[in-house]
Amino acid sequence: MDLLAPMRTFVRVVETGSFTAVAREASTSQPTISRQIAALEAHLGARLLTRSTRALTPTQDGRAFYEHARRALEAVGEAENAVGRRRGRPSGTLKLSIPVVFGRLHVVPRLGRFLARYPELSIELAMGDGFADLVEQGIDLAIRVGVVQDQGLVARRIGTVRRLAVAAPSYLRRRGAPDSPAALASHDCIAYTRLATGNRWHFQGRDGPIAVDITGRFATDSSEGVREAVRVGLGVALIPAFAISDEVRRGRVRVLLRDYEPTPLPLSLVYPSRRLVPLKVRAMADFLAREFAPDGPGKAPPTESGG
Amino acid sequence: MDLLAPMRTFVRVVETGSFTAVAREASTSQPTISRQIAALEAHLGARLLTRSTRALTPTQDGRAFYEHARRALEAVGEAENAVGRRRGRPSGTLKLSIPVVFGRLHVVPRLGRFLARYPELSIELAMGDGFADLVEQGIDLAIRVGVVQDQGLVARRIGTVRRLAVAAPSYLRRRGAPDSPAALASHDCIAYTRLATGNRWHFQGRDGPIAVDITGRFATDSSEGVREAVRVGLGVALIPAFAISDEVRRGRVRVLLRDYEPTPLPLSLVYPSRRLVPLKVRAMADFLAREFAPDGPGKAPPTESGG
DNA sequence: TATGATCCATACGGTTTTCGTATGAATGGA
DNA sequence: TCCATTCATACGAAAACCGTATGGATCATA
Known part of the structure; x- marks a missing residue:
């Protein structure tokens, strides 16, 4: 039997939750959808949908089959797109x-x-x-x-993404500005926890690479969180240039350590x-x-x- | 249209090189195969097979589609096996x-x-x-x-695979036996180039791990090559116990450095x-x-x- | 509670599609 | 040169498919 049409139908049924809607979508009749699903269930030997007149819910088997079917349909589509007029x-x-x-x-x-x-x-x-x-x-x-x-x-x-070492004016008034990467050790540094480098910051100085183990009392896994923390003066952070240049231009944050480029990502x-x-x-x-x-x-x- | 049957048919045609053979295999008639392939080609808008009466050769498109089709058919099979009576x-x-x-x-x-x-x-x-x-x-x-x-x-x-440091009696007569991993530095060591560790051998001694940079004049990417090299006395090698224990038992090679276990793989x-x-x-x-x-x-x- | 609307399953008849047999054209080997 | 084999095509029968009509069930609403 043909499996592709029922599989396509089933996927749409799961996604819309309605035989009738899928029938309209496919410009066919509702019994056609009904029959395709029934045939599919018979072929697989498993009930895929729980019919309760007002709501169609995929069974556990239905959910599993849905995932596999989507994958299979994509593979078929790839095959079609590989050659000929659809290449x-x-x-x-x-x-x-x-x-x-x-x-x-x-x-x-x-x-x-x-x-x-x-x-x-x-x-x-x-x-x-x-x-x-x-x-x-x-x-x-x-x-x-x-x-x-x-x-x-x-x-x-x-x-490659360039980064800048930045801090807010309010923070700099309170704590002063570091004049070298090493000076960061005594600053509040804001860590972005998603980077593998973690609490070690790397810079390119004139005399070669510099690594600093930083400390701080605020860390987050959200890049927007880092930016906000800098803005409100929580500390120094390394932030991609594209994400902070606006703030720099408006004077809301200042660039530090201009002679030391944070290692690009x-x-x-x-x-x-x-x-x-x-x-x-x-x-x-x-x-x-x-x-x-x-x-x-x-x-x-x-x-x-x-x- | 149904694509799966033509795809299955096409895959078998490529593999057997004959419509007739596939027809027999599928307990159907040759025109059915012929029609399926023709329909598939029409659907894709590409010629998949070069017919020369005595030999069927997939075109470039045909080869590409064959690869994709196999993949797609496998995905469909996976979907069928995910639920129901074939789970x-x-x-x-x-x-x-x-x-x-x-x-x-x-x-x-x-x-x-x-x-x-x-x-x-x-x-x-x-x-x-x-x-x-x-x-x-x-x-x-x-x-x-x-x-x-x-x-x-x-x-x-x-x-985990245990390894042994081994050498042939002939080699040992000529060069003596090393009494410690460090002594390997002055031996002919046979390197197995597939290991990432390369020319550094690691051992577990009583006092902790030991690493030795080894040298030698024979290296190979074949594990059988290493074993043969040892057998004919080309030098010392680290070989998985399962691969060499037979030779050890027969006395064709000797185990060295019994107090130092090569780091298991x-x-x-x-x-x-x-x-x-x-x-x-x-x-x-x-x-x-x-x-x-x-x-x-x-x-x-x-x-x-x-x- | 009653009614109406909506949804899915099933029966039926007509149409389309499909399939196998028979046949033709082409090629390679004897 | 002839024969055997292979794939493409024509044709008639059989099967499958599809849409309409209909029934049963549920939910919303009055």
Whole structure:
């Protein structure tokens, strides 16, 4: 029997919660949907949906099958897109995860162009800075700032993020400004806990690299949290230039240690490793790599060529 | 239209090179096969096969589609196996990669039991010691000795491999036996180039770990090569106990430095990371983990619990 | 509580599709 | 040169499919 049509139908039924709605969507009759689901259940030997007239709920089997079916349908779509008249025309839904601040400032504004170029592709956007659970959440592609250490993921470096050591005027009035990285040891430093480097800050001085073990009484796993903490004068922090330059321009925070450049962070594309990378992932990865290339199409590229 | 049947048919056609053969195999008529392929080509808008009456050759598109189709069919199969009457019954073909020596001695003898337990599953066995290209080769699951460092792969430790420092009597007559790891520096040491540790050998002595930088004039990426080199007296080597104990028992090689245990190597299962690990991979992984567990069903487990 | 609306399952008849047999064209080997 | 084999196509029968109509059940609302 044909499995694809019932599988497609089932996926939509789970997502809409209604046979009738799916029938309308597919320009067919409700009994057709009903029959497809029934045939699917008979074929699998399992009840997939709990019918209660007013509400359709997937059973435990139904939820499991839904996940597998989505995956299988995507694989079939990839096969169709691999050759012939649909070659190179990515379709389906791309689940993209981007850092909160960087994403808002630099990625989201560019997505319109991407969507226009690939009309058969949709984007489901997840914003977050964490490395964990990309696979678990079914993320197809992620942008991450910092060293990628996850096993099971492939990283492709697309640029470098400059950082600045910054503090608010109120903090500097109270505690003075450090005149060297070493002086940070006696300052309140705000740690961003997502970076592997943790409580050690690295700088490039004129005479080579400098590492400082910092201390402080405030740490957070949110990049926006770091910025807010700096703004209200909680301490000194290293913040990507793109995320803080506005505040600097307005005089709300000051740049410190101008002779010492904090070690730049890599900007990477991260995706689950597969033998056949889905077309849609490749399309988005290439798009982003080109957008953020040093001489790419972006007017004000936030990154600099890798170093 | 139904795509699955044509895709299945196409895969078999590529593999057998004949419409007629596939028709017999599927208990149907040759025109049915012919029509399915034609419909598939029409749907994709690409010619998949070059027909020359006596020989069917996949076109470039055909080869590409074949790869994608196999993947998609496997995903569909996984969906079917996830629920209902076929739940937990892995099917299809599992591509397994195992180390040459370890595999021959300890894995292959156990596969019969595995195949008996899962009658709908076939195994395609690749023997090799390298970490590279597991994804490229389409390996579903690999056993590896040593530290797994590949990005894009998930490693699951299932045991530990003891090693012995060994040399042939002929070599020992010529060069004497080292009385401590440090003495190895002035011996001909045979390096196994696949280990990340390279030219540094690690031992556990009574007073803690010892590391020795070794030198030598023979290195190889083949574990059998190391063993042969030892046998013919080329030098001293660290060899897994399971691979050399026979030779030791027959007196063909001698164990050195009995007071210093070479640091054991991890024995790991390695597979590409995915959200939904295929049932067949899970089945094999669990089987192997149980077989090689310290108190597992194997009569003479070659491994010891992790340390 | 009663009524109406909505939703899913099932029966039925007509249409479409599918499939196997028979046949033709082409190629490679004897 | 002839024969055997292979894939493509035509045709008629059989099967599958689909939409309409209908029934049973539940929830919202009066």
